[in-house]
Amino acid sequence: MSPSKGGIRYAESVTREEVEALACLMTLKCAVVEVPYGGAKGGVAINRGDYSPAEVERITRRFTTELHRRHLIGPDVDVPAPDFGTTAGDMAHIKDTYMQLEGQSVFGAACVTGKPVGQGGIRGREEATGLGVYFGIREFLSNKAVAAGAGLPTPWSVAASTFAIQGLGNVGYWAAHFIAKNGGRVTAVGERDGTVLDAAGVDVEALKAHLVAHKSVAGFTNGDSPSLVLVADPAAVLAADVDVLIPAALEGAITSANAHVVRAKVVAEAANGPVTAAADDVLTARGITVLPDLVLNAGGVLVSYFEVSKALAGLRFGRLTQRAEEAAMENLLSTLQNHGITITDRDRRRLVIGADERAHVYSGLEDGMCAACGETVKVAAEKGISLRIAAYYTAVSRVANALGSRGLWP
Template sequence: MPNNTYQDALNRLEKIGKLADINEEVVSTLMYPKSTLTASLCVRMDNGSREYFTAYRCRYNDILGPTKGGVRFHPDVNQQEVEALALWMTIKCAVVDLPFGGGKGGVTVNPKKLSPMEVERLSRSFIRAMADFIGPNVDIPAPDVYTNERIMGWMMDEFEAIKRMKTPDVITGKPLSLGGSVGRGDATGRGAYLCIKELEKKNGWNPEDKTVAVQGFGNGGYNVVKLLQKDGYKIVAISDSKGAIYSDKGFDVDSIYHAKQESDKVKAVYCEHSVCEQVEHDRLSNEELICLPVDILIPAAMDGVINSDNIDDIQAKHIVEIANGPVVSDVDDKLKEKGITVVPDVLSNAGGVTVSYFEWVQNRNGISWSEEEVHERLKKRMVEAFNQVWEIAEENDFSLRESAYTLALRRIENAIEAHGTQKYFSR
């Protein structure tokens, strides 16, 4: 994520705030993170040496509730990235009406170069540094890039050891055996899928007639196209960090996922039982995939992939963002002019934080919901949020991004005004 991403996020916030006639005091409040903690984590390596890693945790805004957001382990993590992600999480939680503010954390590290035991020590060191900055009623971490449920289990265990009490609600995205929730694994992709199904209803299209390209075949990208394929959508292009495959005949998603788990590469194959056969396909770059003439483009990998360099070449009719910030703010207006519908990340990838909320609720109440109940609760919240965003767009001739931000900012505005703004105190 480039260093100007946070400024780009602020520019978009300020622009939409003015467009939606949001109280300037509210927008001004959201221009600054409430608090960001930086720490140096000392980790004993397997060879006996000590290494130091820079860690961050941002609690951006907690007017609607305790902050919530993932922790990522990645070599490009920096303060600007963490604060941008925490701002987006603030907006996201408000869009789907969760009683949370936005938070985010990260460690500047390449976890692929660490042993499993070194990753565990790093995870526990992160919690020791952040133990007084997080908590079930203050800030609740979750998995993100290169972190997973096992790492969340280590983090929860370390927090409980420090506090000398059981606190399963301090972390979400945990293993089921440690208080995790069913339905959390595919929640991000399922949330995006539910948004696409609402688009389908609004436009009255037939799934069998629609082509889909997904850039990024991780958890979110895989799960959304898996669900779409079951409904008849044709998945014609898939990519990972190494490149893309394309076939106008479409691919079998599960076969490609199976091959990727075996080889760590996206391969154009069809698998029946344990036998996989290569199917006819073209090799593309990730940049070429972004510009394919498909009905639905799903950027599910990196930020900033749709920008001023390629905006004129974008041919997709609909863009559904699973990655955080895949479209830079400078091209928002151009996409609107081209008639391309963009379902923004603050809505379409909100399934993950929504089911994290469900996990938090279950932990706090000592109950467990079935997978069917989790799916139904997620569907209800995502569909309701989508239709609220759609209605604002229809009434004001806004893009869906402008509408989603408007919905979120109005909810935050109501909470801030309840405490009193300049207008109240100057009467």
């Protein structure tokens, strides 16, 4: 059996049934992006805000100890990661506790992912899920059939589109960051105390800094934009007139009670289960395309897989190749110059770059997301089913094929 993979969440509302359901979904999410792990999930029923940092650390270490006593954590058993209410610092405490209990195992850093880089984490993990959302939206909507079915122009481009983000936490922020970086216009952002609307575009970086400083959208000026509108209703973002709505908060944000207000042509599920089954029927009946969470937010588990691979190899990605790649390109440019071709300093700086760890992670993430989106679109077209059902069909088929080909023992 392969080891399992999934996040640990700290939330007062967490239940055994919720954890079991999320573990099942993680099995399918790993399968849809071809990560060779089963699914898992963990939870502690606390509100971390009620505890001091020292108390949270003790809770985390005790939880890890109980997992270890039951042989439920380790690189070859189960590899947790951050989830709702947990942080990279918590993952560092899990790693340290595990290594103390295991006697400083050389592979101990592979027992958990989402750690700080200095504790054996990997560059690019923090933004992985949000960047994966960006890659997924781009890949799905670059398919002419998907874009046309959503009523979008073909060829579709990020730069010619408008976006609304519900929730500017880790996933929502990084998705918005990469959308804006690639020319997309974010015109609406919903947070817990209100919605920011600006047809000219919301400065995502400025809004994030404002939220960190003030814990509220109140007082945000968006660079004194004359077209800025602040609405006290956080759900107003769902009715934003945009091409793509990205619910990136908690599950169940769009229900049968509010699905009728959605004006976007596409709903891209960055959160886990943000659209209920009943709401999905309403959106589909209205001709709104839903990009499924099973694929769209799988970037986190992909890069977690890379982090485990790094820990087991004991070697940073790019360490053996970066300088060699730069030297090879330098030699190529020098040869071209010797043959009379002019290479400007600007071109040289742009070309003589070896792939560092972050570049390797981004490349692997993009490859994995593109492959998963492409397969989902292909299956949907072949079977005449929705993208969501196609994603589940692909995942379940892969799990069934893996079990069938392995056979039974004894």
